[in-house]
Amino acid sequence: MTPVWTGKKILCLVSTLLLLLTFFGNAHADGGDHPLEQEVAGYHVDLVIEEPVKVGENEVMVKLRSEEGASVDGAIVEIEVESSDGHVEEEEEVHAEVTESTMNMGNDVPSERTKQESVVDEHAMAEMVMLKTGHEPGEYQGSITLPKAGNWKVKVHFKHQDVETMASFPISIAADFSKTGIIGGFLSVNMAVVGTAAVLKRKTAAAKKAAAAMKTASVQ
Amino acid sequence: MSEIETAAQANPSTTINNRVAAEINLMKIPLIKNFVRSRWYPGVFQWITLAVFSLIVFQLLAGPEAAHDNFGTAMTWVLWWPLIPIIFLFLGRFWCAICPFATVSDLVQKLVGNRRAVPKFLKKYGIWIIDALFIMITWSDHVFGVVESPWGSGVLLLGLTTGVVISGAFWERRTFCRYLCFLGGLSGNYARAGILALRGTPEICATCTKASCYKGTEKAEGCPLFEFPKTMEVNANCNVCANCAKNCPNDSIRLTLRPPTKELWFIRKPRLEEAFLSVVIMGIVFVQNVTMLEVWKEMLAWLEGVTGTTSYYVNFTITFLIAIILPVALLGLTSLGARIFNRDSWVRNFTIFGYAIIPLDMAGHIGHNLFHLLAEGKSVVYTAIGLFGQEVHGASPALVSTNVIQMLQFALIALGVVGSIITAYWLAKRNFPAKSWVSFIPYAVFVLVLAGINIWLFILPMAMRM
Numbered sequence: 001m002t003p004v005w006t007g008k009k010i011l012c013l014v015s016t017l018l019l020l021l022t023f024f025g026n027a028h029a030d031g032g033d034h035p036l037e038q039e040v041a042g043y044h045v046d047l048v049i050e051e052p053v054k055v056g057e058n059e060v061m062v063k064l065r066s067e068e069g070a071s072v073d074g075a076i077v078e079i080e081v082e083s084s085d086g087h088v089e090e091e092e093e094v095h096a097e098v099t100e101s102t103m104n105m106g107n108d109v110p111s112e113r114t115k116q117e118s119v120v121d122e123h124a125m126a127e128m129v130m131l132k133t134g135h136e137p138g139e140y141q142g143s144i145t146l147p148k149a150g151n152w153k154v155k156v157h158f159k160h161q162d163v164e165t166m167a168s169f170p171i172s173i174a175a176d177f178s179k180t181g182i183i184g185g186f187l188s189v190n191m192a193v194v195g196t197a198a199v200l201k202r203k204t205a206a207a208k209k210a211a212a213a214m215k216t217a218s219v220q
Numbered sequence: 221m222s223e224i225e226t227a228a229q230a231n232p233s234t235t236i237n238n239r240v241a242a243e244i245n246l247m248k249i250p251l252i253k254n255f256v257r258s259r260w261y262p263g264v265f266q267w268i269t270l271a272v273f274s275l276i277v278f279q280l281l282a283g284p285e286a287a288h289d290n291f292g293t294a295m296t297w298v299l300w301w302p303l304i305p306i307i308f309l310f311l312g313r314f315w316c317a318i319c320p321f322a323t324v325s326d327l328v329q330k331l332v333g334n335r336r337a338v339p340k341f342l343k344k345y346g347i348w349i350i351d352a353l354f355i356m357i358t359w360s361d362h363v364f365g366v367v368e369s370p371w372g373s374g375v376l377l378l379g380l381t382t383g384v385v386i387s388g389a390f391w392e393r394r395t396f397c398r399y400l401c402f403l404g405g406l407s408g409n410y411a412r413a414g415i416l417a418l419r420g421t422p423e424i425c426a427t428c429t430k431a432s433c434y435k436g437t438e439k440a441e442g443c444p445l446f447e448f449p450k451t452m453e454v455n456a457n458c459n460v461c462a463n464c465a466k467n468c469p470n471d472s473i474r475l476t477l478r479p480p481t482k483e484l485w486f487i488r489k490p491r492l493e494e495a496f497l498s499v500v501i502m503g504i505v506f507v508q509n510v511t512m513l514e515v516w517k518e519m520l521a522w523l524e525g526v527t528g529t530t531s532y533y534v535n536f537t538i539t540f541l542i543a544i545i546l547p548v549a550l551l552g553l554t555s556l557g558a559r560i561f562n563r564d565s566w567v568r569n570f571t572i573f574g575y576a577i578i579p580l581d582m583a584g585h586i587g588h589n590l591f592h593l594l595a596e597g598k599s600v601v602y603t604a605i606g607l608f609g610q611e612v613h614g615a616s617p618a619l620v621s622t623n624v625i626q627m628l629q630f631a632l633i634a635l636g637v638v639g640s641i642i643t644a645y646w647l648a649k650r651n652f653p654a655k656s657w658v659s660f661i662p663y664a665v666f667v668l669v670l671a672g673i674n675i676w677l678f679i680l681p682m683a684m685r686m
Contacts, residue, residue, distance in 0.1 A: 056285040056369075145286065179371065183281060186378045190385045197332040197389035204334065 038167045042067050045156055045167040053173055055149055061141045062131060062156050071138025075160040078128040081144050084151035084170065128157070149173045243417070243476035247465070252475070256462040265318040273320035273377075280374030284606070290370040291603040297367050298596045302589030304403070305582055308410035309480065312417070316407060316459035321384045322397050322444070328388035335392040338446075342399040347493035350405030351500060355544065357402055358504050362511055362536050394444040398457060408456035409498050413481045413578050413639065418458045418465075420449035424472035433464035433473070440466040449473060455483060456494075481579050481639040485646035492567065495574020498581055499551050502670060503544035505584040509677040510543060511536075547670060551577070554666040561658035564651075572651050573663045576644035580667060583636020584674045587629040591682055594619045594628075629678045633671050640667040 036047040046063035060079065064072035131140035146152055152171045157164065247253045255261055272295070279292030287293045307315050316322060329335070342349070357376075366372040380401075387396035397404050420433070433449045436442030440463040443449070447457050449464045449472070465473040510516060523535045555569035562569070599617040606612075641664050648660035 147285065179281075182375065183378070186382060190382055193382075193386050193389050194328060194332055197328075197334055200334050200390075201332055 036169045036171075038169065040167045041163075041165045043072065043158075043160075043165060043167075044069070045158075047154060047156060047167075047169045049154075049171070053146070053171055055146055055173055057143050057145050059141070059143050060131075060154070061134060061139060062158070064138050064140070064158060064160070071136070072158075072160055073137045075140070075158045077131045077140040077156065077158045079131060079142065079144055080128050080155045080157070081146060082153045082155060084153055146171070146173060243474075243478055246475040246477065247473060253465075256475070257466050262314075262317045262461055266320075266323045269318050270320045270323045277374060277377050279607075280370045280377065283370060285370065287368050287370055288599065289603060289606060291600075291607055293367075293370050293373060294596075294600045294603040296373055298592050299600050302586075302593035304407075305410060305585045305589065308407050309414050309582060309586075310416065311460065312411040312414045312455050313404075313407045313457075313459040314416075316397055316401075316404060316445075317461040319397070321380055321401070322394055322459075324381060325384040325388035325394055325396055326444075328385050332389055333392075334390050336390055338391055338395050338399065342395065346399035347405060347491065347497065349400060350402055351493060351497050353400070354402040354405060354497070354504070355500060358507060359537070359540055362507070362540065363533055393442070393446060397459075398445045405497055406501065409494065409501070409578050410582055411455045411458070412483045412487075412575070413582060414455065414483075415477055415480050416460065417455050417476045417478055417483065418449070418460055418462075419452060419474050419476065420464075420468075421472045421474055424470045425450035428470055428472070430469065432467040432469060435467075436463070437467045442467070453488060481643050484575050484578060484643045486650070487572070487575050487647070490571045490575060492571045492574075495571045496548070498574050498577045499547045500544060501581045502547040502577055502584065505581065505588055506543040506546065506673065506677065507540055508588055509674075509682070510539065512682045513677070514681045547577075550666060550669065554662045558659050558662045561662070562652045562655045569659075572647050573644060576640050576647055576663055576667065577670070579639025579643060580633075580636040580670055580674075583632045583639070584670075587632040587636075587674070587678060590628055590632070591625055594625050595622065626678060630675060633674050633678070636674075637667060637671045 036049075038045045038047075044065040044067070046061075046065075048061040048063065050059050062077050062079070064075055064077070066072055129142055129144060131142040133139070134141045140158075144154065150173060152173070154169045154171050156167045156169070159165075247256075276292040276295050279290055280296070283292055284290045304315060361367055364372055366376050383400060384396045387394070387400070428450065431448065431450070432442075434442050434447075443464055444461060445457045445459055447464075449468075452458065460475070462473070462475075465475075510519070513519075519539075520532075520535055523538065524530050527535055527538065529535070551570055551574060552566070555566040555573065558564075558569045558573070559566045596617045597619040598615070602612040602615065602617065644663040644667060645656075645660050648663070649656040652659040
């Protein structure tokens with residue numbers, strides 16, 4: 001008797017399930033850059049973050065231009081990450097990849113920021129990440145770590161010609177349901193495989209039993 | 221030449237008997253014999269590794285996003301991965317007996333296993349599939365950042381789990397471990413150079429007609445890796461689970477110690493795919509070293525200038541291909557050179573002497589991973605402390621200084637060179653008795669070139685994993 005489920009059919013079934021899993025696993029993948037713009041104190045500030053903004057490390061680039069559109073070179077650019085409720089994430093949760101050095105920019109120059117912002121800055125000093133000069137004039141790059149999903153403020157502090165300026169950009173990270181989807185996909189595939197194997201095992205056992213019964217009957 | 225070696229050339233089967241008689245049999249030690257034949261072995265280790273594995277997977281998928289805070293990443297890539305080639309050297313494929321993936325496969329098989337025969341194509345192309353998987357996984361690791369990403373590592377483990385579930389559900393024994401596991405292919409090659417060997421006693425097995433070791437009994441399943449100790453000549457597919465020892469009614473199974481690399485000297489049926497894997501591993505060691513060098517970013521920038529694209533996929537793939545092809549091409553060229561002297565085909569030369577690279581592979585592999593183990597070893601403790609809500613700040617993860625690590629790496633490469641050169645010598649002597657020296661010298665030079673590349677890579681400063 002030819003078995004209904006041959007090795008090839010099993011492989012086809014499993015391959016199909018794995019392809020489906022791959023599809024669902026990649027369904028949320030997205031690409032491209034995510035530019036944010038702001039005009040502040042006569043400067044045009046672009047914050048570029050690769051999309052999708054994700055929990056964990058994100059590459060960032062800051063582009064600085066003057067009002068006339070000229071690239072602002074030689075600025076000291078730092079970045080800090082703050083949750084949108086105003087509390088700054090703890091030091092260990094914000095890491096810099098390009099440089100481990102931090103800088104206390106606010107100590108030298110009197111700040112024009114509000115009192116509330118200054119208080120936040122006192123906490124934020126250690127979390128500042130200094131960006132490296134980029135490939136093009138006026139570009140500064142580095143990486144920031146966003147420790148969890150939610151609403152964040154990415155604050156870009158820059159000092160140019162002894163004037164310190166800050167631009168704040170809101171960033172949102174949706175809860176990552178794709179991860180749940182991938183884990184669910186794996187579970188589904190494994191359960192489907194186990195389920196299929198269980199059904200096949202029962203069928204094979206039943207077929208063997210029937211064959212044995214027929215053999216016994218023919219002997220009698 | 222010793223009597224055993226003279227006999228080896230005259231009659232290989234007699235030689236095997238003599239070699240067995242000359243080696244130390246650990247099964248004569250009652251404590252070891254009773255333990256490996258008991259139902260606790262290897263189960264007691266399997267349950268421990270399965271429990272740790274579950275914690276690791278949970279941490280990778282649901283733990284801290286940053287690799288340097290993740291216990292799963294530290295356990296997998298700083299502790300387990302560096303230790304695994306050392307385990308292969310001293311205990312053969314023992315890891316495969318207690319591997320959590322194999323345990324999952326066994327559990328699924330017991331529950332719903334259909335125990336079908338292994339598909340023919342797996343038997344025929346298994347090692348080639350392993351070669352391809354090994355290359356693909358290494359490439360994916362770099363392109364998708366598997367090691368640096370706890371999530372990526374978690375998905376890799378889930379993928380492998382799915383593989384063993386499928387295998388356990390439909391096919392007999394440990395089909396995945398024998399024919400598909402990329403680490404199984406690596407461990408098979410390394411186990412040949414290891415110091416532990418399991419064999420049947422030829423005189424006893426010759427009179428046995430039961431084959432309980434292969435078929436299994438009520439005491440234990442048959443060999444999970446489809447080996448038959450009666451005819452087994454190599455350790456590549458023995459995971460030292462001792463099922464054969466439990467099942468054998470004649471007490472024939474021997475567990476012996478031997479000089480490292482010795483099995484490679486007596487390879488009787490060399491296979492191209494295994495030789496290819498051994499030389500590919502050398503390429504993979506190169507890739508791992510190159511991409512962790514501090515100059516890697518500069519090299520990448522240079523490559524971007526040459527290719528005209530900043531795509532990491534493109535530039536890494538080019539580097540990867542060069543690193544993989546380099547040792548394969550060098551072995552191919554050496555084989556073409558050797559062919560002039562020994563008049564055999566270059567493919568056969570490639571196939572035979574590919575095995576000579578295995579000791580240097582192990583040395584390079586262990587040497588590379590030694591950096592991660594010794595320079596980042598304490599991160600395992602730090603991340604474990606993190607599981608209990610405590611954090612360690614600013615402490616160095618290094619167990620020893622970089623200078624000590626470098627000296628150990630050089631010493632390992634020196635040992636690898638000795639192992640590879642001795643192996644090449646014996647392979648030349650056994651396969652080309654009349655032209656052994658002229659066959660040996662090209663491969664000795666080849667081994668020295670590979671060793672030189674390894675040493676050069678170890679001299680350059682390396683970045684850390686965590």
